[in-house]
Amino acid sequence: MRFDSPLAAVGNTPLVRLPRLSPAESVRVWAKLEDRNPTGSIKDRPALFMIEQAEKDGRLTPGCTILEPTSGNTGISLAMAARLKGYRIVCVMPENTSAERRELLAMWGAEIISSPAAGGSNTAVRVAKELAAEHPDWVMLYQYGNPDNAGAHYATTGPEILADLPSVTHFVAGLGTTGTLMGAGRYLREQRPGVKIIAAEPRYDDLVYGLRNLDEGFVPELYDAAVLTSRYSVSSTDAVARTRELLSEEGIFAGISTGAALHAALGTARKAVAAGEEADIVFVVADGGWKYLSTGVYTAASTEEAVALLHGQLWA
Amino acid sequence: MAIEVRIPTILRSYTDGEKAVAGSGGTLAELFADLDASHPGIRERLVDGGELRRFINVYLNDEDVRFLDGIATSLKDGDSVTILPAVAGGMR
Numbered sequence: 001m002r003f004d005s006p007l008a009a010v011g012n013t014p015l016v017r018l019p020r021l022s023p024a025e026s027v028r029v030w031a032k033l034e035d036r037n038p039t040g041s042i043k044d045r046p047a048l049f050m051i052e053q054a055e056k057d058g059r060l061t062p063g064c065t066i067l068e069p070t071s072g073n074t075g076i077s078l079a080m081a082a083r084l085k086g087y088r089i090v091c092v093m094p095e096n097t098s099a100e101r102r103e104l105l106a107m108w109g110a111e112i113i114s115s116p117a118a119g120g121s122n123t124a125v126r127v128a129k130e131l132a133a134e135h136p137d138w139v140m141l142y143q144y145g146n147p148d149n150a151g152a153h154y155a156t157t158g159p160e161i162l163a164d165l166p167s168v169t170h171f172v173a174g175l176g177t178t179g180t181l182m183g184a185g186r187y188l189r190e191q192r193p194g195v196k197i198i199a200a201e202p203r204y205d206d207l208v209y210g211l212r213n214l215d216e217g218f219v220p221e222l223y224d225a226a227v228l229t230s231r232y233s234v235s236s237t238d239a240v241a242r243t244r245e246l247l248s249e250e251g252i253f254a255g256i257s258t259g260a261a262l263h264a265a266l267g268t269a270r271k272a273v274a275a276g277e278e279a280d281i282v283f284v285v286a287d288g289g290w291k292y293l294s295t296g297v298y299t300a301a302s303t304e305e306a307v308a309l310l311h312g313q314l315w316a
Numbered sequence: 317m318a319i320e321v322r323i324p325t326i327l328r329s330y331t332d333g334e335k336a337v338a339g340s341g342g343t344l345a346e347l348f349a350d351l352d353a354s355h356p357g358i359r360e361r362l363v364d365g366g367e368l369r370r371f372i373n374v375y376l377n378d379e380d381v382r383f384l385d386g387i388a389t390s391l392k393d394g395d396s397v398t399i400l401p402a403v404a405g406g407m408r
Contacts, residue, residue, distance in 0.1 A: 201373075201380075203400065219370065219402050231380035233373070233398060 007084060010037055010044045011156045015164040015282065020249045021262075027272045027279045029265055030165060031252060032157070035288035039073075039080050041255075042157075042286045046179050047077030049152030050141040051085065060139050065090060067138040069121070069128035072101055073287055074143050074177075079108035090138070092128040094120050100291050122218045143177045145221030153183025161282050162191050169272075172265040172283040174257045175199040175231065178223040180284060185227040199231040200264035202239065202257060202315065232267065234260035236310055241303045242266070243289070255287040256297065256315040319347055319391055322398040330358040339397075344374065345387045347397065362399065363387065371402040 003009040013036045022029045034042035054060035065088040068078055075091040082089040089110045093101070096117040105112055115127040125144065132140040143149050157180065161168055171188055173180045178199075185197035243259030246252045265283035272279035289298060295313065300306035318338045323331050331337050337355065341347035345363075352359035362372055367387060374381045375398040381389045391397070 199380075203375075203378075203398070225382060228383060230383040233375045233378050233380065233400065235378075 005084075006038050007048060007081060010048050012160060013037065015161065016252075018246075018250050018252075021245070021266065023266070023269050023273050027269050027277075028281065029269055030280065030282045031246075031250075031262075032161065032282055032284050033252075034284055034286055035254065037077075039077050040288055040290065041073035041077065042180060042284060043073035043077040044080075045156055046143060046146075046149040046152040046177075047074055047141075048081050049155070050143070050146050050148045051078070051081050051087075053148040053151070054139060054141060060087070062086060064088070065135070065138045067128060067132055067135070067140045068092070068143065069115075069124040070143065072097075072291075075110060076101075076104050076108065078141070079105055079110040083109050090131070092124045092131065094124050098291075098294065100294060104291070125218065143179065147222070149177055149179035150183035150186070150222055153180050154187045155183075157284075158184035158187025158191075162188060165280055165282060167280045168192060168195060168282055169277075169279045170196045170198060170265070170268050170281040172198045172200060172261050172268060172281060174261050174284065174286055175201040176220075176257075178220050180286075182222050182224060182227050189227070196229040196268070197227055198264055198268055199228050200234050200257075200260040201231060202260055203233040203235045204315075232264045234263045236315065237303070237307045238263045239315065240297050240306045240310060243297065244303060244306065247289075247298065252285065253289045253298070254285045255289055255292055256295075256310070258283075258285045258287070261286070318393060320396045321347070321351065322396070324400055326401060327358060327361060327399065330355040330361070341391060343387070343391060344376070344381060344389045344397070347391060348387075373400045373402050374398070375400070 014033045016031050016033060018029045018031055037044035051060060066078060066082055067090045068075060069092045079089050090113060091105055091110045092113045092115050094117050095114040102112060115124040128140060132138060168188065171184060175181060181197060181199050188195045239256050239259040242262040243254060243256050246254055246262055261283045265281050269281055296309045297306040300309060319340060320336055321339050322336045328334065339347045339350045341350050348359045348362055362369060368374060376384060376389055377396055
């Protein structure tokens with residue numbers, strides 16, 4: 001494979017069968033390795049696509065400032081693309097975000113505005129919306145509501161999966177902005193009407209939810225429940241256990257949200273076996289484990305110990 | 317018939333600070349009515365006009381009930397119900 005620039009190398013990631021974690025010959029589990037993107041996560045796809053569509057629309061012009069509420073992968077992807085394309089970028093992130101994340105964003109030249117820890121990402125979204133109102137010349141791509149986020153997966157992730165595995169029966173991914181599930185899900189449903197689209201949503205401990213106001217909850221504008229077949233809430237314990245299992249059984253070093261997606265994928269696989277159905281289940285490895293190494297979950301002696309290390313942290 | 321219901325921090329004022337309470341009912345709607353009898357006011361925070369409130373997510377054995385039968389979802393003994401506020405993803 002040869003590309004004319006690093007940005008051109010986004011996507012076309014490997015799809016690998018997991019022989020040891022697949023429960024039966026007739027029920028196969030496949031991992032889409034999105035950590036193989038230029039900045040190491042699936043977010044390179046929507047970040048680049050949102051920027052390029054905004055350029056086409058004339059919303060983003062040379063010298064512009066990009067603004068985005070993000071504490072992680074999207075910011076890193078946008079910052080890399082912004083550097084190569086010559087834009088200034090400002091990321092709004094909760095003040096309790098890890099040092100690695102800040103380093104990675106700073107490394108690619110992003111400016112960071114901290115939002116209060118209380119309320120987490122919901123608050124970062126609100127602060128970013130306020131900043132956008134104060135700076136009408138800044139361009140907020142807004143991953144939670146930008147149709148081009150889902151559009152990236154409709155145009156690339158979905159077609160890649162279908163091309164590599166025409167017999168796909170299930171697609172499982174983490175639920176955050178919902179862009180991956182909405183975009184790839186819509187594409188696969190159009191091509192394979194019976195395909196099941198399954199979301200794995202992170203469930204944190206009380207420390208993270210805190211005293212969140214139920215009247216000010218947050219549902220991404222992109223979210224369309226009609227695309228999904230089911231939606232699972234995956235606890236930190238299950239996500240960590242599966243992340244470690246993926247490493248020990250199949251040698252794949254993935255981030256913790258991937259463990260949540262794998263948990264939903266294996267639950268789905270178990271149901272298919274019980275029903276005597278043939279299945280090809282694809283789940284998304286959203287990123288590698290590098291950014292989460294400092295949590296210690298990969299080397300902890302036991303899953304219990306690893307879960308304790310993660311207590312109170314956002315992991316997806 | 318006993319069903320374990322996990323309560324989010326924000327609603328524990330209704331359950332004397334308890335993280336989990338037991339309830340009963342053949343459906344989620346019946347369970348919420350039963351909960352409201354022992355913890356008055358809690359149903360109102362979960363249900364509006366016969367539907368789940370927009371920013372409330374309810375999971376039956378980890379599966380979102382909106383993809384089952386919503387508030388009419390059937391329950392059985394030993395089920396676990398988790399109530400959570402809708403939040404934006406963590407590290408997006």
